Amino acid sequence: MIVPQTAVRSIRRRPKQALMMGLAIALATAFAASSILIAINARAALVAFGMTTPEATDVVVVPPESIDNEAVAHMAGQVAALPETDEVAVEYLGDVSVEAGGLTSTWKLTSDPGSGALSAIPDLEEGDALQAGEIYLGVSTAERSGVSVGDTVVAAGRELVVAGIGQIHEFGMDVGLITEEDAVAIGSMTPVQIFIAGDMDPDAVSALIGDSLVISGEEQRTDQARTVTDTLVGVFGALTVFVGLALLSAVVIVGSTFRTVFSRRATELALLRCVGAGRAQLRRLVLFEAACIGLLSGIVGVAVGWALAAGLVAVAQSSGLLTDAFNSAPLALVACLVLATLSTVVAALPAAKAAGKASPIAALSAARATEARSTRRAVRLVAASVLALSAVATGAAGAIAASTDEFLALGLTALSGVLLFVALVCIGPFIVQWFAALLRPLTGSSGAVRVAVSNARRSSRRTAAMSTVLMLGVGLTASLVVGVAGATADAREDMESNFSSAAIIPVDFVDDPDAVVDLLTEHPAVDVRVDGLDILIDPAPGTGAVELRSAVLESVSDGTPVFWASDVRAGIEQTLLIGQIIGIVMISVTLIVAMVGVMVTLALSVAERREEIALIRALGMTRAGARRSLAIEAALAATLGSITGVVFGSGYGLLALNALGMSAGAPPIGSLTAVFFGVIIASILAAAIPMRTAGRVSPAIGMAAR
Amino acid sequence: MILADGHSRPSNTVPSSKLAARTVDLVREYGAGDSRVRALDGLHIELHSRRFTAIMGASGSGKSTLLHCLAGLDRATSGRILLGETDLGGLDDAALTAIRRDRIGFVFQDGNLLPHLTAGENIDLGLSLAGRRPDRAWRTELVGRLGIADRLRHLPSELSGGQRQRVAVARALLGHPDLIVADEPTGALDSASGGALLGLLRSCVDDYGQTVVMVTHDPSAAAVTDEVVLLKDGRSAGILNQPTRETVLERVAAISAQPGAVA
Numbered sequence: 001m002i003v004p005q006t007a008v009r010s011i012r013r014r015p016k017q018a019l020m021m022g023l024a025i026a027l028a029t030a031f032a033a034s035s036i037l038i039a040i041n042a043r044a045a046l047v048a049f050g051m052t053t054p055e056a057t058d059v060v061v062v063p064p065e066s067i068d069n070e071a072v073a074h075m076a077g078q079v080a081a082l083p084e085t086d087e088v089a090v091e092y093l094g095d096v097s098v099e100a101g102g103l104t105s106t107w108k109l110t111s112d113p114g115s116g117a118l119s120a121i122p123d124l125e126e127g128d129a130l131q132a133g134e135i136y137l138g139v140s141t142a143e144r145s146g147v148s149v150g151d152t153v154v155a156a157g158r159e160l161v162v163a164g165i166g167q168i169h170e171f172g173m174d175v176g177l178i179t180e181e182d183a184v185a186i187g188s189m190t191p192v193q194i195f196i197a198g199d200m201d202p203d204a205v206s207a208l209i210g211d212s213l214v215i216s217g218e219e220q221r222t223d224q225a226r227t228v229t230d231t232l233v234g235v236f237g238a239l240t241v242f243v244g245l246a247l248l249s250a251v252v253i254v255g256s257t258f259r260t261v262f263s264r265r266a267t268e269l270a271l272l273r274c275v276g277a278g279r280a281q282l283r284r285l286v287l288f289e290a291a292c293i294g295l296l297s298g299i300v301g302v303a304v305g306w307a308l309a310a311g312l313v314a315v316a317q318s319s320g321l322l323t324d325a326f327n328s329a330p331l332a333l334v335a336c337l338v339l340a341t342l343s344t345v346v347a348a349l350p351a352a353k354a355a356g357k358a359s360p361i362a363a364l365s366a367a368r369a370t371e372a373r374s375t376r377r378a379v380r381l382v383a384a385s386v387l388a389l390s391a392v393a394t395g396a397a398g399a400i401a402a403s404t405d406e407f408l409a410l411g412l413t414a415l416s417g418v419l420l421f422v423a424l425v426c427i428g429p430f431i432v433q434w435f436a437a438l439l440r441p442l443t444g445s446s447g448a449v450r451v452a453v454s455n456a457r458r459s460s461r462r463t464a465a466m467s468t469v470l471m472l473g474v475g476l477t478a479s480l481v482v483g484v485a486g487a488t489a490d491a492r493e494d495m496e497s498n499f500s501s502a503a504i505i506p507v508d509f510v511d512d513p514d515a516v517v518d519l520l521t522e523h524p525a526v527d528v529r530v531d532g533l534d535i536l537i538d539p540a541p542g543t544g545a546v547e548l549r550s551a552v553l554e555s556v557s558d559g560t561p562v563f564w565a566s567d568v569r570a571g572i573e574q575t576l577l578i579g580q581i582i583g584i585v586m587i588s589v590t591l592i593v594a595m596v597g598v599m600v601t602l603a604l605s606v607a608e609r610r611e612e613i614a615l616i617r618a619l620g621m622t623r624a625g626a627r628r629s630l631a632i633e634a635a636l637a638a639t640l641g642s643i644t645g646v647v648f649g650s651g652y653g654l655l656a657l658n659a660l661g662m663s664a665g666a667p668p669i670g671s672l673t674a675v676f677f678g679v680i681i682a683s684i685l686a687a688a689i690p691m692r693t694a695g696r697v698s699p700a701i702g703m704a705a706r
Numbered sequence: 707m708i709l710a711d712g713h714s715r716p717s718n719t720v721p722s723s724k725l726a727a728r729t730v731d732l733v734r735e736y737g738a739g740d741s742r743v744r745a746l747d748g749l750h751i752e753l754h755s756r757r758f759t760a761i762m763g764a765s766g767s768g769k770s771t772l773l774h775c776l777a778g779l780d781r782a783t784s785g786r787i788l789l790g791e792t793d794l795g796g797l798d799d800a801a802l803t804a805i806r807r808d809r810i811g812f813v814f815q816d817g818n819l820l821p822h823l824t825a826g827e828n829i830d831l832g833l834s835l836a837g838r839r840p841d842r843a844w845r846t847e848l849v850g851r852l853g854i855a856d857r858l859r860h861l862p863s864e865l866s867g868g869q870r871q872r873v874a875v876a877r878a879l880l881g882h883p884d885l886i887v888a889d890e891p892t893g894a895l896d897s898a899s900g901g902a903l904l905g906l907l908r909s910c911v912d913d914y915g916q917t918v919v920m921v922t923h924d925p926s927a928a929a930v931t932d933e934v935v936l937l938k939d940g941r942s943a944g945i946l947n948q949p950t951r952e953t954v955l956e957r958v959a960a961i962s963a964q965p966g967a968v969a
Contacts, residue, residue: 002831002834002835005823005827005834006820006822006823009822009823009827010822012822013821013822013861014822267818268820268821271814271818271819271820272820272831272835273803273806274777274779274806274812274818275806275807275812275831275832275835275877276803276804276806276807276808276832276835276836277803277807277835278800278803278835279799279800279803281835360779360806361774361779361780
C-alpha cells in the first residue's frame, strides 16, 4: 500500500509539477479524443453521403452518358410496364441557379418521386405528396434562404412553390427535391440512374433495355457501403497516424521530464532505499506515479477534446452538415484514457529504471544527482547505425516499388522516415554535444551564450529531447510543404499538357460539334479549332479572359458543357490547399506538443539549476543575462531541431513525391525558410515563462550553504 | 532517564559483552589507478550492544565511509563487516535492503523525511515498506515520549528542525533495530535542539537498550556517548572511554599533531 500511497501523496503535494509533467500527454489526448469524436460523428454524414440508393431499390439502371432525357424516360417507361415492377424513379441531378428570398445562388437539385418507397422525403403525417411545380427543401436550406412553405422560388427561370421543408441530407449545401417532370423541364439536370422497386430480375431488365449498366440494388448498396467503409478506414488511418505522431512527441517529452524530475528527487529515492525500499518498489513507485499523472492528464485531455468536438459538431449541426445528435462514444473516450495512461507509463520507464538504481548513500551525502550524466555511447551508436541502415534499405525498397505500387512505395517511404527518426532520437545527445562544441568558438565573451551552450552540452539528453520533438514537427511540416509544392507543380504541368487552351468542349458531349464550332467561329473574340476529340477555344488577339467567357456563353446554346482551364486549375489548387490546411492542422498538434516540451524542459532546467543561476548572478550576471541565457538555450535546441527537421522532412517529401510518380518541382525555399525561423521564434516565446523564473532567482541563495 | 537537558552519562553503564557490530581488517577503496583513494585502511572496530558510540576524525578520515559500511549502504573492498553474526559482505542487494529495513535505524543530518508524507506516515515508512503493521502500543509510547504525539498529522514542512529530528528518531526506533546509525544528527540544529536530540539518543540506549553509533565533529556531542572511536586516514587512532568535552578535545588535537600516515 505504501507505494501507491507515496505516489499519490507526491502528486497531491506537487500538483504544478504533475501538471507540467503531464501537459504534453493531456494535449495529445485532447487531440486524440476530439479527432476520434469528430470522425465518429461525421460517420453518419459520410454514410448518408455515400449511400444514395434507397433501401427499397431492387434494380438500378445506369444509362450511358451520351443518352438524352427522352431516351431515359422511354427506358423508365419500358421497365414500368413489366408486370414485376412496383415503382420506377429516374434520378436527375444538377447544380441549378435558384432565386429564393431575393437572393440567387447555386442549389443542388435532385428529382424525387415525391412519395413511396423510392422517395427521400420523410413519410408525410398530413398534406399531399410533391407535385409538379413544387419543391421540397432541407431545413437548413430553407433557413438560409428565408423561405417557408407556400413561398415561391425560381429555379432556372421556372417557378416552384415550396411544398414542404424537412430533414433531408444537405451536407452543408443548399438542397431541394423536385419532380422528374420539373427536372426535365429545367434542362441542365442529368439523368444519373433509374431506381426500380419490385420483384425484379436484373437480367430481364438488362435484356429489355440494351446497353445500359444494370445492377441489383443490393449490389449497388454493398458497393456504396464499401466505398463509405474505405473512406472511413482512410480517415481513421490518417487520424491514427497523426494522433500517433503527437503521442510519440508527448512520450519523448514526458520521458525527458520524468528523468529530470526523478533525478532531482534522488535524495528522496535514496532515503526510501535507506529505510528498506527494494529496487522493484522504487520502480513501481515511479511507474505508479506515472500512471496517476497519465490518468489525470488523460481526464483533462479527454474533457478538453470532448468539449472541442461537441462544439464543432454543434456548429456542423446548425449549418446542416450533420443531422444526428452528438455521439459521445464513451468507449472511445475510455480508450483515450487508457492510451494516455499507458503512454505516460511507457515514457516513465527509463526514469523507473534509473530510480531502481538509486544509491542509498545519496541520502546521507549532499551530492545532488542531476540529469547531467553520461550516456551509453556504444549502445546508442550501434542502435542508431542499425536503424539508419534499415531506414536506407526501406527507403530504397520504396523507390524501387514506386514503379509498380504507389501505396506500397509510400508506405515504405513513411516507414523509412520513422526508422530514421528513431535513429536520430538515439544519437540525439551526441548531435547536441557536437553542435554545442561546434558553436563554442562563436560564444565569444558573452556570458549568457557561454552558459547556454555549456548547459545544452551538459544536459545533452534533455536538450536532445527538445530538439527531437521539434525536429519531428518541423520535419512533418517540411515534408508537407515540399510534397504540396511538388504536387502543385505536377498538377500545373498536367494541366498545361492536357489543357493547351483557355477552354475546351469535348466533341462527345455535344450533339452537333460542327454547328458548335461554326457558332463560335462567327464570334470575333473567339479563336476556335478542333483537335481530335476536343473543340479548343482561345481568346482572339486582344481579347481578355472575361470577354472570352461571355463571348463563348453567348455563342453556344444553354447546357453545352464548357470546361474552363482556369476553373479546373482553381479547382485543383483549391483541393491542394484544403489538403494542405488539413495537413497543417494535424501537424500543428505535434508542433504544439513540441513547444510545450520546450517550455516544460526549460522550466525544469531552471528549477534544477536555481543555485547555479544564483551563483552566476552573485558573480555579476545581470537579470537580463540570466533570461537571455535561457532564450539562447531554447534557440539552440530549436535551431538544431529545425535544421535536422527541414533536411529530414524535405528529403522525405521528395521521396514521397517520387513514390507517387510526381516530379519535384522548384524547392519551396520561401516556405521552408519561414518554417525554420517561425519554429525558432515560437520556441523562444515558449521559453518566456522559464525565462521570467530564471530572472527572478535571487543571487542570495547562491551563497547559502547546501 | 535523561532527556533534553543535562545529558550526562549514567555512571552504571557497562559494556555488554555482546557485539552489535564489528569490522575486521576493513578496507574500502574508491576510484582506480592514480585517482585511487583508500578511505578505510584495514580497520578493526567493535561496537558493543546497548552502547552509544561516537566516531570522530578529521575530514577524509573515513568516518562517513565506516558508517555507510556498518549500515549496509556501502560494501567493503576487502575485510569483513559483521552486523551481529551476519556478514554483510556475502549479501546481495535484496538481502542488504532487508537488513536496512529490519535491523538498522537511520537518523540523518536534517531529518530526511519524505516531504509529502505526514510525520506519522514517515515514522511508519520502514514497516510499511516491509508490509508490516507497527506495534500500536510501542508507537504510542514512542511518540508520547518524543513529544510529537500532536504533530503526527503534520507534513515535515510544518515542523521545526528539532521536531523533524524527533520524527526521524521515532522512525529509527519503531522497528527495534539492532543498530541505530546517526550521521551528524545535530549538524543542522541550533544548540538547544541539538542538545535535546543528543539526550534522546542517549535515552535510546539507556531506556530502550538500543545500540547507537553516531558520526560527529562536535566534542560536546561526543561527550554524551559511552566511547569515542577516533579515526585518522582510514585507521583507528584510539578509543576514548567515558569521554568528556575536554578529553575529546585533547585527543583530537593530539591526533591532528601526529604526522600523517602513509597509505
